[in-house]
Amino acid sequence: MKSQFTPRALKAFQRRLLGWFRTHRRDLPWRASRDPYRVWVAEIMLQQTRIAAVLPYYHRFLKNFHTVESLARAPQDKVLRLWSGLGYYSRARNLHRAAKGIVARHEGKFPPTLEAALALPGIGRYTAAAVLSIAYDVPLAVLDGNVARVLARLGAIRGDLRAPRRWRQLGDTADSLLARSAPGDWNQALMELGETVCTPQAPRCGACPVARWCRARALNLTREIPAPRSKRAAVKIRIAAAILRDPRGRTILVRDPGAHDDVLFSRMWQFPAVEVAREPKPELAKHLSEILNVDAASLDLEALPAARHGVTFRNITLLPFLARVQNLPKRPRTRVVALSNLSRLPVSSATHKIAAAALLP
Ligand code: SF4
Structure with a gap:
Protein backbone atom coordinates (compact mmCIF):
# COMPACT_ATOMS: atom_id res chain seq x y z
CA MET A 1 0.00 0.00 0.00
CA LYS A 2 2.87 2.33 0.65
CA SER A 3 3.69 2.04 -3.02
CA GLN A 4 0.51 3.89 -4.00
CA PHE A 5 2.02 7.06 -2.54
CA THR A 6 5.03 8.90 -3.79
CA PRO A 7 6.49 11.11 -1.01
CA ARG A 8 4.72 14.06 -2.57
CA ALA A 9 1.38 12.28 -2.86
CA LEU A 10 1.69 11.15 0.74
CA LYS A 11 2.14 14.75 1.88
CA ALA A 12 -0.94 15.81 -0.10
CA PHE A 13 -2.93 12.89 1.30
CA GLN A 14 -1.94 13.76 4.88
CA ARG A 15 -2.68 17.45 4.40
CA ARG A 16 -6.10 16.68 2.97
CA LEU A 17 -7.16 14.29 5.73
CA LEU A 18 -5.81 16.46 8.55
CA GLY A 19 -7.54 19.53 7.08
CA TRP A 20 -10.82 17.62 6.83
CA PHE A 21 -10.50 16.42 10.43
CA ARG A 22 -9.80 19.86 11.80
CA THR A 23 -12.98 21.14 10.14
CA HIS A 24 -15.26 18.15 10.68
CA ARG A 25 -14.15 16.67 13.98
CA ARG A 26 -17.02 15.87 16.29
CA ASP A 27 -17.12 17.72 19.53
CA LEU A 28 -16.56 14.83 21.94
CA PRO A 29 -15.86 15.38 25.64
CA TRP A 30 -12.51 13.54 25.64
CA ARG A 31 -11.33 15.90 22.94
CA ALA A 32 -11.79 18.92 25.19
CA SER A 33 -8.28 18.47 26.58
CA ARG A 34 -5.22 16.34 26.03
CA ASP A 35 -5.18 15.15 29.62
CA PRO A 36 -3.84 11.59 29.31
CA TYR A 37 -6.10 10.35 32.11
CA ARG A 38 -9.23 11.53 30.28
CA VAL A 39 -8.01 10.20 26.93
CA TRP A 40 -7.15 6.86 28.52
CA VAL A 41 -10.55 6.44 30.26
CA ALA A 42 -12.30 7.26 26.97
CA GLU A 43 -10.20 4.80 24.98
CA ILE A 44 -10.93 2.00 27.44
CA MET A 45 -14.66 2.75 27.48
CA LEU A 46 -14.81 2.94 23.69
CA GLN A 47 -13.41 -0.55 23.24
CA GLN A 48 -16.23 -2.60 21.69
CA THR A 49 -18.75 0.09 22.67
CA ARG A 50 -20.46 2.81 20.64
CA ILE A 51 -19.80 6.48 21.37
CA ALA A 52 -23.47 7.20 22.18
CA ALA A 53 -23.49 4.42 24.78
CA VAL A 54 -20.21 5.61 26.31
CA LEU A 55 -21.09 9.29 26.76
CA PRO A 56 -23.28 9.11 29.92
CA TYR A 57 -20.85 6.65 31.55
CA TYR A 58 -17.88 8.81 30.71
CA HIS A 59 -19.43 11.88 32.30
CA ARG A 60 -20.52 10.00 35.41
CA PHE A 61 -17.19 8.24 35.80
CA LEU A 62 -15.16 11.42 35.57
CA LYS A 63 -17.50 13.26 37.88
CA ASN A 64 -16.79 10.62 40.51
CA PHE A 65 -13.12 10.07 39.69
CA HIS A 66 -11.81 13.31 38.27
CA THR A 67 -8.15 12.34 38.69
CA VAL A 68 -6.15 9.17 38.46
CA GLU A 69 -5.50 9.46 42.20
CA SER A 70 -9.20 9.50 43.04
CA LEU A 71 -9.73 6.43 40.85
CA ALA A 72 -6.81 4.63 42.49
CA ARG A 73 -8.20 5.37 45.97
CA ALA A 74 -11.76 4.20 45.21
CA PRO A 75 -13.07 0.82 46.37
CA GLN A 76 -13.42 -1.63 43.49
CA ASP A 77 -17.15 -2.05 44.10
CA LYS A 78 -17.69 1.65 43.45
CA VAL A 79 -15.70 1.49 40.20
CA LEU A 80 -17.73 -1.51 39.03
CA ARG A 81 -21.00 0.12 40.06
CA LEU A 82 -20.25 3.16 37.92
CA TRP A 83 -19.33 0.84 35.04
CA SER A 84 -22.46 -1.25 35.51
CA GLY A 85 -24.31 -1.59 32.19
CA LEU A 86 -21.32 -0.80 29.99
CA GLY A 87 -20.23 -4.47 29.87
CA TYR A 88 -16.82 -6.11 29.55
CA TYR A 89 -16.09 -5.48 33.20
CA SER A 90 -12.50 -6.68 33.02
CA ARG A 91 -11.90 -3.25 31.45
CA ALA A 92 -13.02 -1.54 34.67
CA ARG A 93 -11.02 -3.88 36.88
CA ASN A 94 -7.89 -3.33 34.79
CA LEU A 95 -8.43 0.43 34.66
CA HIS A 96 -8.61 0.48 38.43
CA ARG A 97 -5.49 -1.68 38.85
CA ALA A 98 -3.61 0.43 36.30
CA ALA A 99 -4.59 3.63 38.13
CA LYS A 100 -3.06 2.20 41.30
CA GLY A 101 0.09 1.31 39.34
CA ILE A 102 0.32 4.81 37.86
CA VAL A 103 0.03 6.39 41.30
CA ALA A 104 2.50 3.93 42.88
CA ARG A 105 5.15 3.87 40.15
CA HIS A 106 4.65 6.87 37.87
CA GLU A 107 3.84 9.67 40.30
CA GLY A 108 0.24 9.80 39.10
CA LYS A 109 1.18 10.53 35.47
CA PHE A 110 0.31 8.20 32.59
CA PRO A 111 3.74 6.92 31.48
CA PRO A 112 4.89 8.54 28.24
CA THR A 113 6.74 5.57 26.74
CA LEU A 114 5.30 2.61 24.86
CA GLU A 115 7.10 0.06 26.98
CA ALA A 116 5.86 1.47 30.29
CA ALA A 117 2.32 1.94 28.97
CA LEU A 118 2.18 -1.67 27.75
CA ALA A 119 3.23 -2.86 31.21
CA LEU A 120 -0.02 -1.50 32.70
CA PRO A 121 -2.98 -3.87 33.06
CA GLY A 122 -5.51 -3.67 30.22
CA ILE A 123 -3.31 -1.60 27.90
CA GLY A 124 -2.58 -3.21 24.55
CA ARG A 125 -0.79 -1.84 21.51
CA TYR A 126 -3.86 -0.01 20.23
CA THR A 127 -4.71 1.77 23.48
CA ALA A 128 -1.10 2.66 24.18
CA ALA A 129 -0.69 4.16 20.71
CA ALA A 130 -3.94 6.10 21.00
CA VAL A 131 -3.20 7.60 24.42
CA LEU A 132 0.46 8.37 23.74
CA SER A 133 -0.15 9.93 20.35
CA ILE A 134 -3.14 12.03 21.43
CA ALA A 135 -1.84 13.12 24.84
CA TYR A 136 1.92 13.31 24.20
CA ASP A 137 2.35 13.48 20.41
CA VAL A 138 4.33 10.22 20.40
CA PRO A 139 4.53 9.11 16.75
CA LEU A 140 2.69 5.79 17.02
CA ALA A 141 0.01 4.74 14.53
CA VAL A 142 -3.20 3.12 15.74
CA LEU A 143 -4.89 0.20 14.09
CA ASP A 144 -8.42 -0.73 15.08
CA GLY A 145 -11.39 -1.99 13.09
CA ASN A 146 -12.27 1.45 11.71
CA VAL A 147 -8.74 2.29 10.64
CA ALA A 148 -8.23 -1.17 9.14
CA ARG A 149 -11.35 -0.80 7.03
CA VAL A 150 -10.27 2.60 5.71
CA LEU A 151 -6.75 1.38 4.90
CA ALA A 152 -8.07 -1.80 3.27
CA ARG A 153 -10.36 0.23 1.01
CA LEU A 154 -7.71 2.78 0.17
CA GLY A 155 -5.38 -0.02 -0.90
CA ALA A 156 -8.10 -2.40 -2.21
CA ILE A 157 -6.91 -5.10 0.16
CA ARG A 158 -9.14 -8.17 0.01
CA GLY A 159 -9.63 -11.03 2.43
CA ASP A 160 -10.19 -11.26 6.18
CA LEU A 161 -8.53 -8.18 7.68
CA ARG A 162 -8.08 -9.89 11.05
CA ALA A 163 -6.03 -12.73 9.59
CA PRO A 164 -2.69 -12.31 11.43
CA ARG A 165 -0.49 -11.69 8.39
CA ARG A 166 -2.92 -9.23 6.83
CA TRP A 167 -3.38 -7.41 10.14
CA ARG A 168 0.41 -7.06 10.42
CA GLN A 169 0.54 -5.66 6.89
CA LEU A 170 -2.16 -3.16 7.76
CA GLY A 171 -0.15 -2.19 10.83
CA ASP A 172 2.87 -1.55 8.60
CA THR A 173 0.71 0.50 6.27
CA ALA A 174 -0.65 2.54 9.16
CA ASP A 175 2.94 3.22 10.30
CA SER A 176 4.02 4.27 6.83
CA LEU A 177 1.15 6.73 6.42
CA LEU A 178 1.39 8.31 9.88
CA ALA A 179 1.70 12.10 9.83
CA ARG A 180 4.59 12.35 12.28
CA SER A 181 4.12 16.07 12.79
CA ALA A 182 0.62 15.52 14.25
CA PRO A 183 0.23 11.86 15.23
CA GLY A 184 -2.67 12.42 17.63
CA ASP A 185 -4.78 14.32 15.10
CA TRP A 186 -3.77 11.89 12.38
CA ASN A 187 -4.91 8.84 14.31
CA GLN A 188 -8.16 10.51 15.28
CA ALA A 189 -8.70 11.63 11.69
CA LEU A 190 -8.46 8.07 10.36
CA MET A 191 -10.75 6.78 13.10
CA GLU A 192 -13.22 9.61 12.49
CA LEU A 193 -13.23 8.92 8.76
CA GLY A 194 -14.00 5.25 9.44
CA GLU A 195 -16.75 6.07 11.91
CA THR A 196 -18.53 8.82 10.01
CA VAL A 197 -17.75 8.49 6.27
CA CYS A 198 -16.05 5.21 5.38
CA THR A 199 -18.63 3.21 7.31
CA PRO A 200 -18.92 -0.59 7.12
CA GLN A 201 -22.09 -0.97 5.03
CA ALA A 202 -22.50 2.16 2.92
CA PRO A 203 -19.41 4.35 2.68
CA ARG A 204 -20.21 7.92 1.68
CA CYS A 205 -17.53 8.20 -0.96
CA GLY A 206 -19.02 11.43 -2.32
CA ALA A 207 -18.20 13.12 1.01
CA CYS A 208 -14.81 11.50 1.44
CA PRO A 209 -11.83 13.85 1.58
CA VAL A 210 -9.41 11.18 0.33
CA ALA A 211 -11.58 9.60 -2.37
CA ARG A 212 -9.10 10.46 -5.07
CA TRP A 213 -6.53 8.11 -3.53
CA CYS A 214 -8.97 5.25 -2.95
CA ARG A 215 -8.38 2.11 -4.99
CA ALA A 216 -11.54 0.34 -3.82
CA ARG A 217 -13.58 3.24 -5.12
CA ALA A 218 -11.74 3.29 -8.44
CA LEU A 219 -12.25 -0.45 -8.84
CA ASN A 220 -15.87 -0.32 -7.64
CA LEU A 221 -15.03 -2.65 -4.77
CA THR A 222 -16.20 -0.63 -1.79
CA ARG A 223 -18.97 -3.13 -1.01
CA GLU A 224 -16.66 -6.14 -1.24
CA ILE A 225 -14.01 -4.67 1.05
CA PRO A 226 -13.60 -5.58 3.79
CA ALA A 227 -14.57 -9.20 3.24
CA PRO A 228 -17.16 -10.43 5.77
CA ARG A 229 -15.61 -12.21 8.72
CA SER A 230 -16.40 -15.85 9.26
CA LYS A 231 -18.55 -16.00 12.37
CA ARG A 232 -18.17 -18.51 15.13
CA ALA A 233 -21.26 -20.73 15.42
CA ALA A 234 -23.62 -19.56 18.17
S1 SF4 B 1 -13.58 6.79 -1.11
FE1 SF4 B 1 -15.18 5.66 -0.09
S2 SF4 B 1 -14.33 3.64 0.29
FE2 SF4 B 1 -12.62 5.00 -0.22
S3 SF4 B 1 -11.86 5.70 1.75
FE3 SF4 B 1 -13.34 7.22 1.06
S4 SF4 B 1 -15.31 6.59 1.94
FE4 SF4 B 1 -13.90 4.87 2.09
Whole structure:
Protein backbone atom coordinates (compact mmCIF):
# COMPACT_ATOMS: atom_id res chain seq x y z
CA MET A 1 0.00 0.00 0.00
CA LYS A 2 2.87 2.33 0.65
CA SER A 3 3.69 2.04 -3.02
CA GLN A 4 0.51 3.89 -4.00
CA PHE A 5 2.02 7.06 -2.54
CA THR A 6 5.03 8.90 -3.79
CA PRO A 7 6.49 11.11 -1.01
CA ARG A 8 4.72 14.06 -2.57
CA ALA A 9 1.38 12.28 -2.86
CA LEU A 10 1.69 11.15 0.74
CA LYS A 11 2.14 14.75 1.88
CA ALA A 12 -0.94 15.81 -0.10
CA PHE A 13 -2.93 12.89 1.30
CA GLN A 14 -1.94 13.76 4.88
CA ARG A 15 -2.68 17.45 4.40
CA ARG A 16 -6.10 16.68 2.97
CA LEU A 17 -7.16 14.29 5.73
CA LEU A 18 -5.81 16.46 8.55
CA GLY A 19 -7.54 19.53 7.08
CA TRP A 20 -10.82 17.62 6.83
CA PHE A 21 -10.50 16.42 10.43
CA ARG A 22 -9.80 19.86 11.80
CA THR A 23 -12.98 21.14 10.14
CA HIS A 24 -15.26 18.15 10.68
CA ARG A 25 -14.15 16.67 13.98
CA ARG A 26 -17.02 15.87 16.29
CA ASP A 27 -17.12 17.72 19.53
CA LEU A 28 -16.56 14.83 21.94
CA PRO A 29 -15.86 15.38 25.64
CA TRP A 30 -12.51 13.54 25.64
CA ARG A 31 -11.33 15.90 22.94
CA ALA A 32 -11.79 18.92 25.19
CA SER A 33 -8.28 18.47 26.58
CA ARG A 34 -5.22 16.34 26.03
CA ASP A 35 -5.18 15.15 29.62
CA PRO A 36 -3.84 11.59 29.31
CA TYR A 37 -6.10 10.35 32.11
CA ARG A 38 -9.23 11.53 30.28
CA VAL A 39 -8.01 10.20 26.93
CA TRP A 40 -7.15 6.86 28.52
CA VAL A 41 -10.55 6.44 30.26
CA ALA A 42 -12.30 7.26 26.97
CA GLU A 43 -10.20 4.80 24.98
CA ILE A 44 -10.93 2.00 27.44
CA MET A 45 -14.66 2.75 27.48
CA LEU A 46 -14.81 2.94 23.69
CA GLN A 47 -13.41 -0.55 23.24
CA GLN A 48 -16.23 -2.60 21.69
CA THR A 49 -18.75 0.09 22.67
CA ARG A 50 -20.46 2.81 20.64
CA ILE A 51 -19.80 6.48 21.37
CA ALA A 52 -23.47 7.20 22.18
CA ALA A 53 -23.49 4.42 24.78
CA VAL A 54 -20.21 5.61 26.31
CA LEU A 55 -21.09 9.29 26.76
CA PRO A 56 -23.28 9.11 29.92
CA TYR A 57 -20.85 6.65 31.55
CA TYR A 58 -17.88 8.81 30.71
CA HIS A 59 -19.43 11.88 32.30
CA ARG A 60 -20.52 10.00 35.41
CA PHE A 61 -17.19 8.24 35.80
CA LEU A 62 -15.16 11.42 35.57
CA LYS A 63 -17.50 13.26 37.88
CA ASN A 64 -16.79 10.62 40.51
CA PHE A 65 -13.12 10.07 39.69
CA HIS A 66 -11.81 13.31 38.27
CA THR A 67 -8.15 12.34 38.69
CA VAL A 68 -6.15 9.17 38.46
CA GLU A 69 -5.50 9.46 42.20
CA SER A 70 -9.20 9.50 43.04
CA LEU A 71 -9.73 6.43 40.85
CA ALA A 72 -6.81 4.63 42.49
CA ARG A 73 -8.20 5.37 45.97
CA ALA A 74 -11.76 4.20 45.21
CA PRO A 75 -13.07 0.82 46.37
CA GLN A 76 -13.42 -1.63 43.49
CA ASP A 77 -17.15 -2.05 44.10
CA LYS A 78 -17.69 1.65 43.45
CA VAL A 79 -15.70 1.49 40.20
CA LEU A 80 -17.73 -1.51 39.03
CA ARG A 81 -21.00 0.12 40.06
CA LEU A 82 -20.25 3.16 37.92
CA TRP A 83 -19.33 0.84 35.04
CA SER A 84 -22.46 -1.25 35.51
CA GLY A 85 -24.31 -1.59 32.19
CA LEU A 86 -21.32 -0.80 29.99
CA GLY A 87 -20.23 -4.47 29.87
CA TYR A 88 -16.82 -6.11 29.55
CA TYR A 89 -16.09 -5.48 33.20
CA SER A 90 -12.50 -6.68 33.02
CA ARG A 91 -11.90 -3.25 31.45
CA ALA A 92 -13.02 -1.54 34.67
CA ARG A 93 -11.02 -3.88 36.88
CA ASN A 94 -7.89 -3.33 34.79
CA LEU A 95 -8.43 0.43 34.66
CA HIS A 96 -8.61 0.48 38.43
CA ARG A 97 -5.49 -1.68 38.85
CA ALA A 98 -3.61 0.43 36.30
CA ALA A 99 -4.59 3.63 38.13
CA LYS A 100 -3.06 2.20 41.30
CA GLY A 101 0.09 1.31 39.34
CA ILE A 102 0.32 4.81 37.86
CA VAL A 103 0.03 6.39 41.30
CA ALA A 104 2.50 3.93 42.88
CA ARG A 105 5.15 3.87 40.15
CA HIS A 106 4.65 6.87 37.87
CA GLU A 107 3.84 9.67 40.30
CA GLY A 108 0.24 9.80 39.10
CA LYS A 109 1.18 10.53 35.47
CA PHE A 110 0.31 8.20 32.59
CA PRO A 111 3.74 6.92 31.48
CA PRO A 112 4.89 8.54 28.24
CA THR A 113 6.74 5.57 26.74
CA LEU A 114 5.30 2.61 24.86
CA GLU A 115 7.10 0.06 26.98
CA ALA A 116 5.86 1.47 30.29
CA ALA A 117 2.32 1.94 28.97
CA LEU A 118 2.18 -1.67 27.75
CA ALA A 119 3.23 -2.86 31.21
CA LEU A 120 -0.02 -1.50 32.70
CA PRO A 121 -2.98 -3.87 33.06
CA GLY A 122 -5.51 -3.67 30.22
CA ILE A 123 -3.31 -1.60 27.90
CA GLY A 124 -2.58 -3.21 24.55
CA ARG A 125 -0.79 -1.84 21.51
CA TYR A 126 -3.86 -0.01 20.23
CA THR A 127 -4.71 1.77 23.48
CA ALA A 128 -1.10 2.66 24.18
CA ALA A 129 -0.69 4.16 20.71
CA ALA A 130 -3.94 6.10 21.00
CA VAL A 131 -3.20 7.60 24.42
CA LEU A 132 0.46 8.37 23.74
CA SER A 133 -0.15 9.93 20.35
CA ILE A 134 -3.14 12.03 21.43
CA ALA A 135 -1.84 13.12 24.84
CA TYR A 136 1.92 13.31 24.20
CA ASP A 137 2.35 13.48 20.41
CA VAL A 138 4.33 10.22 20.40
CA PRO A 139 4.53 9.11 16.75
CA LEU A 140 2.69 5.79 17.02
CA ALA A 141 0.01 4.74 14.53
CA VAL A 142 -3.20 3.12 15.74
CA LEU A 143 -4.89 0.20 14.09
CA ASP A 144 -8.42 -0.73 15.08
CA GLY A 145 -11.39 -1.99 13.09
CA ASN A 146 -12.27 1.45 11.71
CA VAL A 147 -8.74 2.29 10.64
CA ALA A 148 -8.23 -1.17 9.14
CA ARG A 149 -11.35 -0.80 7.03
CA VAL A 150 -10.27 2.60 5.71
CA LEU A 151 -6.75 1.38 4.90
CA ALA A 152 -8.07 -1.80 3.27
CA ARG A 153 -10.36 0.23 1.01
CA LEU A 154 -7.71 2.78 0.17
CA GLY A 155 -5.38 -0.02 -0.90
CA ALA A 156 -8.10 -2.40 -2.21
CA ILE A 157 -6.91 -5.10 0.16
CA ARG A 158 -9.14 -8.17 0.01
CA GLY A 159 -9.63 -11.03 2.43
CA ASP A 160 -10.19 -11.26 6.18
CA LEU A 161 -8.53 -8.18 7.68
CA ARG A 162 -8.08 -9.89 11.05
CA ALA A 163 -6.03 -12.73 9.59
CA PRO A 164 -2.69 -12.31 11.43
CA ARG A 165 -0.49 -11.69 8.39
CA ARG A 166 -2.92 -9.23 6.83
CA TRP A 167 -3.38 -7.41 10.14
CA ARG A 168 0.41 -7.06 10.42
CA GLN A 169 0.54 -5.66 6.89
CA LEU A 170 -2.16 -3.16 7.76
CA GLY A 171 -0.15 -2.19 10.83
CA ASP A 172 2.87 -1.55 8.60
CA THR A 173 0.71 0.50 6.27
CA ALA A 174 -0.65 2.54 9.16
CA ASP A 175 2.94 3.22 10.30
CA SER A 176 4.02 4.27 6.83
CA LEU A 177 1.15 6.73 6.42
CA LEU A 178 1.39 8.31 9.88
CA ALA A 179 1.70 12.10 9.83
CA ARG A 180 4.59 12.35 12.28
CA SER A 181 4.12 16.07 12.79
CA ALA A 182 0.62 15.52 14.25
CA PRO A 183 0.23 11.86 15.23
CA GLY A 184 -2.67 12.42 17.63
CA ASP A 185 -4.78 14.32 15.10
CA TRP A 186 -3.77 11.89 12.38
CA ASN A 187 -4.91 8.84 14.31
CA GLN A 188 -8.16 10.51 15.28
CA ALA A 189 -8.70 11.63 11.69
CA LEU A 190 -8.46 8.07 10.36
CA MET A 191 -10.75 6.78 13.10
CA GLU A 192 -13.22 9.61 12.49
CA LEU A 193 -13.23 8.92 8.76
CA GLY A 194 -14.00 5.25 9.44
CA GLU A 195 -16.75 6.07 11.91
CA THR A 196 -18.53 8.82 10.01
CA VAL A 197 -17.75 8.49 6.27
CA CYS A 198 -16.05 5.21 5.38
CA THR A 199 -18.63 3.21 7.31
CA PRO A 200 -18.92 -0.59 7.12
CA GLN A 201 -22.09 -0.97 5.03
CA ALA A 202 -22.50 2.16 2.92
CA PRO A 203 -19.41 4.35 2.68
CA ARG A 204 -20.21 7.92 1.68
CA CYS A 205 -17.53 8.20 -0.96
CA GLY A 206 -19.02 11.43 -2.32
CA ALA A 207 -18.20 13.12 1.01
CA CYS A 208 -14.81 11.50 1.44
CA PRO A 209 -11.83 13.85 1.58
CA VAL A 210 -9.41 11.18 0.33
CA ALA A 211 -11.58 9.60 -2.37
CA ARG A 212 -9.10 10.46 -5.07
CA TRP A 213 -6.53 8.11 -3.53
CA CYS A 214 -8.97 5.25 -2.95
CA ARG A 215 -8.38 2.11 -4.99
CA ALA A 216 -11.54 0.34 -3.82
CA ARG A 217 -13.58 3.24 -5.12
CA ALA A 218 -11.74 3.29 -8.44
CA LEU A 219 -12.25 -0.45 -8.84
CA ASN A 220 -15.87 -0.32 -7.64
CA LEU A 221 -15.03 -2.65 -4.77
CA THR A 222 -16.20 -0.63 -1.79
CA ARG A 223 -18.97 -3.13 -1.01
CA GLU A 224 -16.66 -6.14 -1.24
CA ILE A 225 -14.01 -4.67 1.05
CA PRO A 226 -13.60 -5.58 3.79
CA ALA A 227 -14.57 -9.20 3.24
CA PRO A 228 -17.16 -10.43 5.77
CA ARG A 229 -15.61 -12.21 8.72
CA SER A 230 -16.40 -15.85 9.26
CA LYS A 231 -18.55 -16.00 12.37
CA ARG A 232 -18.17 -18.51 15.13
CA ALA A 233 -21.26 -20.73 15.42
CA ALA A 234 -23.62 -19.56 18.17
CA VAL A 235 -23.77 -21.68 21.31
CA LYS A 236 -27.13 -21.95 23.04
CA ILE A 237 -27.10 -21.77 26.82
CA ARG A 238 -29.96 -21.81 29.34
CA ILE A 239 -29.42 -20.26 32.74
CA ALA A 240 -31.98 -20.59 35.52
CA ALA A 241 -31.80 -17.91 38.22
CA ALA A 242 -33.61 -17.63 41.55
CA ILE A 243 -35.08 -14.40 42.86
CA LEU A 244 -35.82 -14.90 46.53
CA ARG A 245 -38.12 -12.11 47.67
CA ASP A 246 -39.18 -11.31 51.21
CA PRO A 247 -42.36 -9.38 52.17
CA ARG A 248 -40.40 -6.08 52.16
CA GLY A 249 -39.46 -6.54 48.49
CA ARG A 250 -35.86 -7.35 49.28
CA THR A 251 -33.80 -10.03 47.62
CA ILE A 252 -30.48 -11.77 48.11
CA LEU A 253 -27.51 -11.55 45.76
CA VAL A 254 -24.47 -13.79 45.86
CA ARG A 255 -21.03 -14.23 44.39
CA ASP A 256 -21.70 -17.46 42.57
CA PRO A 257 -18.77 -18.94 40.70
CA GLY A 258 -21.10 -21.38 38.93
CA ALA A 259 -23.20 -20.25 36.01
CA HIS A 260 -20.87 -18.51 33.54
CA ASP A 261 -20.23 -15.91 36.19
CA ASP A 262 -17.34 -14.39 34.26
CA VAL A 263 -19.05 -13.75 30.93
CA LEU A 264 -22.63 -13.35 32.09
CA PHE A 265 -22.43 -11.83 35.53
CA SER A 266 -18.90 -10.45 35.22
CA ARG A 267 -17.90 -11.74 38.65
CA MET A 268 -20.17 -9.16 40.29
CA TRP A 269 -23.19 -9.51 42.57
CA GLN A 270 -25.83 -11.73 40.97
CA PHE A 271 -28.84 -13.90 41.67
CA PRO A 272 -28.06 -17.53 42.46
CA ALA A 273 -27.96 -19.12 39.00
CA VAL A 274 -27.02 -22.32 37.27
CA GLU A 275 -26.76 -23.57 33.72
CA VAL A 276 -29.51 -26.09 33.15
CA ALA A 277 -29.79 -28.99 30.76
CA ARG A 278 -33.37 -30.30 30.90
CA GLU A 279 -35.51 -29.43 33.91
CA PRO A 280 -34.71 -25.92 35.11
CA LYS A 281 -36.77 -25.99 38.28
CA PRO A 282 -35.31 -29.07 40.04
CA GLU A 283 -31.80 -28.24 38.83
CA LEU A 284 -32.11 -24.72 40.22
CA ALA A 285 -33.58 -26.00 43.51
CA LYS A 286 -30.61 -28.35 43.91
CA HIS A 287 -28.20 -25.48 43.21
CA LEU A 288 -29.92 -23.29 45.82
CA SER A 289 -29.60 -25.94 48.48
CA GLU A 290 -25.89 -26.24 47.66
CA ILE A 291 -24.93 -22.58 47.64
CA LEU A 292 -27.37 -21.12 50.18
CA ASN A 293 -27.91 -24.21 52.27
CA VAL A 294 -31.69 -23.77 52.13
CA ASP A 295 -34.28 -26.51 52.13
CA ALA A 296 -35.11 -26.37 48.43
CA ALA A 297 -38.24 -28.49 48.89
CA SER A 298 -39.76 -25.69 50.98
CA LEU A 299 -39.33 -23.14 48.17
CA ASP A 300 -42.14 -22.62 45.72
CA LEU A 301 -40.30 -21.62 42.56
CA GLU A 302 -42.59 -19.75 40.19
CA ALA A 303 -41.41 -19.47 36.57
CA LEU A 304 -41.31 -15.88 35.26
CA PRO A 305 -41.04 -14.74 31.63
CA ALA A 306 -37.75 -15.77 30.03
CA ALA A 307 -35.34 -13.18 28.65
CA ARG A 308 -32.80 -13.35 25.88
CA HIS A 309 -29.23 -12.24 26.38
CA GLY A 310 -26.41 -12.35 23.83
CA VAL A 311 -22.75 -12.35 24.81
CA THR A 312 -20.39 -12.64 21.82
CA PHE A 313 -21.11 -16.07 20.32
CA ARG A 314 -23.29 -17.21 23.23
CA ASN A 315 -27.02 -17.15 22.77
CA ILE A 316 -28.32 -17.20 26.31
CA THR A 317 -31.84 -17.73 27.57
CA LEU A 318 -32.35 -16.46 31.10
CA LEU A 319 -35.00 -18.38 33.03
CA PRO A 320 -35.93 -16.40 36.15
CA PHE A 321 -37.81 -18.11 38.99
CA LEU A 322 -39.42 -16.23 41.86
CA ALA A 323 -39.55 -17.69 45.37
CA ARG A 324 -41.49 -15.76 48.01
CA VAL A 325 -39.90 -16.29 51.41
CA GLN A 326 -40.65 -14.95 54.88
CA ASN A 327 -36.97 -14.51 55.70
CA LEU A 328 -33.99 -14.30 53.40
CA PRO A 329 -31.18 -16.69 54.35
CA LYS A 330 -28.24 -15.08 56.15
CA ARG A 331 -25.04 -16.37 54.60
CA PRO A 332 -21.49 -15.10 54.21
CA ARG A 333 -20.61 -13.47 50.87
CA THR A 334 -24.22 -12.46 50.20
CA ARG A 335 -25.96 -9.09 50.05
CA VAL A 336 -29.56 -8.22 50.83
CA VAL A 337 -30.89 -5.41 48.65
CA ALA A 338 -34.23 -3.98 47.51
CA LEU A 339 -35.21 -5.70 44.29
CA SER A 340 -36.17 -2.35 42.80
CA ASN A 341 -32.79 -0.82 43.67
CA LEU A 342 -30.14 -3.27 42.53
CA SER A 343 -28.02 -0.43 41.16
CA ARG A 344 -26.76 0.18 44.68
CA LEU A 345 -24.41 -2.73 43.99
CA PRO A 346 -22.24 -3.54 40.99
CA VAL A 347 -24.36 -5.89 38.89
CA SER A 348 -24.32 -6.81 35.21
CA SER A 349 -27.09 -6.13 32.69
CA ALA A 350 -28.04 -9.85 32.81
CA THR A 351 -28.83 -9.42 36.51
CA HIS A 352 -30.95 -6.36 35.72
CA LYS A 353 -32.86 -8.39 33.10
CA ILE A 354 -33.57 -11.14 35.62
CA ALA A 355 -34.77 -8.61 38.18
CA ALA A 356 -37.00 -6.92 35.60
CA ALA A 357 -38.95 -10.17 35.18
CA ALA A 358 -39.89 -10.07 38.88
CA LEU A 359 -40.85 -6.39 38.72
CA LEU A 360 -43.31 -6.79 35.85
CA PRO A 361 -46.81 -5.68 36.91
S1 SF4 B 1 -13.58 6.79 -1.11
FE1 SF4 B 1 -15.18 5.66 -0.09
S2 SF4 B 1 -14.33 3.64 0.29
FE2 SF4 B 1 -12.62 5.00 -0.22
S3 SF4 B 1 -11.86 5.70 1.75
FE3 SF4 B 1 -13.34 7.22 1.06
S4 SF4 B 1 -15.31 6.59 1.94
FE4 SF4 B 1 -13.90 4.87 2.09
